[in-house]
Amino acid sequence: MVQKEEMRQVCRRFMDSVSREISGGPAAEETVFGTCQTLATLEQPEAQEALTALSRVIARQAAGKDAPEVLRFYLDSQFGAGESEETDLLEAKLAALCGGDGAEAADSAASGAETGSAPKISVIITTYNRKPFLRQAVESILAQDYPNKEIVVIDDASTDGTELMMEESFGDEPRVIYMRNDTNRGPGANRLAAFTAHGDGEYILFLDDDDYLIDSGYFSRAVAFHRSHPGLSFVAANVFLEYSATQRLQLQEIGLSDVTDRRAYFLNFERPGYGKPASTLTTLFRREALIEMDILHMNMVNDASIYLRSLLVGDAGFIDAAVGVYRIHGNNITFNxxxxxxxxxxxxxxxxxxxxxxxxxxxxxxxxxxxxxxxxxxxxxxxxxxxxxxxxxxxxxxxxxxxxxxxxxxxxxxxxxxxxxxxxxxxxxxxxxxxx
Known part of the structure; x- marks a missing residue:
């Protein structure tokens, strides 16, 4: 088995090789991926699976799909190599390949939000006895470059000190509202209660307390996508699945069209070719669509039902970018x-x-x-x-x-x-x- 420090050195050597091979003008995503895979086969067999997964992340970066900070996050979490000379060199080479389009698009969207009238985004986070995860979730939203956002945390009677953590960490943060139940009511009821009390943004995001965003420009991109495609029920993106037992990340690509027809998606939801986004951690719902699909009278405000009702009233939008992390740790609500x-x-x-x-x-x-x-x-x-x-x-x-x-x-x-x-x-x- 390859040890952690050895794997970090393998990664740095691999990045150096990739940087030397991809010098030049623009290259197709699959071309870069093929080059990376070839270089991965030159490394020791125990490292090749991890390097092949990294190759896909690098190729997406070369195509301008993901923000540079996503690559650094991946390198740091999987190899401990997020900050290194090889990472700096690779990032520069990849930026040259894609012409900086991805970063410029995100910067443009953020700039537009700052200078214009940015519609409000209300983020609703349900939580129960997960204060370390919750802190990371809240911080990932506050790190978004989008200026007009508000976070509503609804605590389902936690007993692990969540209330104290929220007061100490975010008590002076005006963009964070903390609600607490006296008794446990369940996530579905809590989402509806928080939405009814404070979900007044033009866009709504429902976030579970153990998930988080890693692309600080995502809100700006998602709002820009909504504005360029009026009438969408929601906009979503790709995520990494994090298997907590091994700390392994697996890229989940939705693979649907930028704008996917509501009827086709509704009738084939979760069937081959029409996969469901992981939870709702990347999904900006248009509030008007949620009201039209009758969210206030839902029996069960869970992710599949919200998606299905939303598809009755509008098409779905997808951004081919990895922007968040969905944890799989055995204690997920969907496994219990x-x-x-x-x-x-x-x-x-x-x-x-x-x-x-x-x-x-x-x-x-x-x-x-x-x-x-x-x-x-x-x-x-x-x-x-x-x-x-x-x-x-x-x-x-x-x-x-x-x-x-x-x-x-x-x-x-x-x-x-x-x-x-x-x-x-x-x-x-x-x-x-x-x-x-």
Whole structure:
């Protein structure tokens, strides 16, 4: 296994080689990527996977897609090489390749926001017992170069000192509003409460407390995109998935068109070719669209439902830039769903189906198929990631049989073996024999 310091030296040597190879005029993203991959094969086998991932980040930088600070963030977090002579040289060579377009575009958008009337962005952060993550999330928003922003933190009765941290760190920050519940109400209810109380910006961003932004110019770019494409429901971008157990970053590229048709995206949401952005950490929703899609009466204000309702009233916009980090650490809410949470989620999607038919002229037959598909995906996700006991499985089988009989047999067949295994593992002697 390559040790940390050795990996840092490998990275610096690799960057030096890349800088010497890419000297010259503009080059296509895939050309740069190919060059980097070739150089990666010259390094020791244990380092090649990490260098191939770095090659994609470098190639995107050469194409002007990502801000320079994103490359430095990646180099620092993955290799400890964010500040080095090789990094400075590589950054200069990449800027020459893309002509500085990416940075200039961001600077132009920021300048326009400062000199004109910048519409307000309201950022709503729900939190519960994650004060170190929360601090980073808030700071990443305050670091945005966009001038007119306000952060609303709603604390779901944390017991880890979150209230004290917020007072000490942001008590004198006028752009940060802190709300606190006396009892735990759940993230969906908190998003709605914060939106109702303080979500008066022209654009709204819902941020989970364990995610954060890494491109300080993103808000400026997203607002400029909204202004150049009036009527979009939302604008989103790419992220890095951070696997906290290993600290490994994986680039998630949405791969959708700059402007994606609402109907096509709605009907195929989360199906091949129509992936969902990671959470809502990069997504600037137009507030008028949220009101039109009836956010104030949502049963479940979670990310999938917000996206689906938004697509009923407007197209989606995407910026091909990596701008944030979505943490995957085993304690994510989406890996620890309760049965009640899941059923409320499914009931919300059934409401969305009815809205599509009654208000937006979708056909009943196609929406029945749509609901069965989305219900199947939701139920399967729960049974794979969150179901713990026989009662969890039985409850979901009964709910599916009553509400989605068309998919009942398929769901039950898929998880029959898994349920049997869980039941066997509940026997103490068997668990002892296999060492679990």
């Amino acid at each position: 769903l309760s049965r009640d949470f899941l059923v409320r989620n499914l009931e919300e999607k059934r409401t969305i189906r009815n809205l599509a038919i009654e208000r937006y002229n979708y056909k009943k037959k196609e929406m029945t198929g749509w609901f069965n598909n989305t219900a199947y995906d939701t139920i399967v996700y729960y049974l794979r990631n969150s179901a713990k006991t026989k009662e969890d499985y039985t409850y979901m089988y009964e709910w599916t049989h009553s509400n989605c009989p068309e998919i009942y047999a398929k769901v039950k067949q898929e998880f029959r073996t898994r349920l049997i295994k869980k039941q066997i593992l509940q026997v103490p002697l068997i668990r002892k024999l296999i060492g679990r």
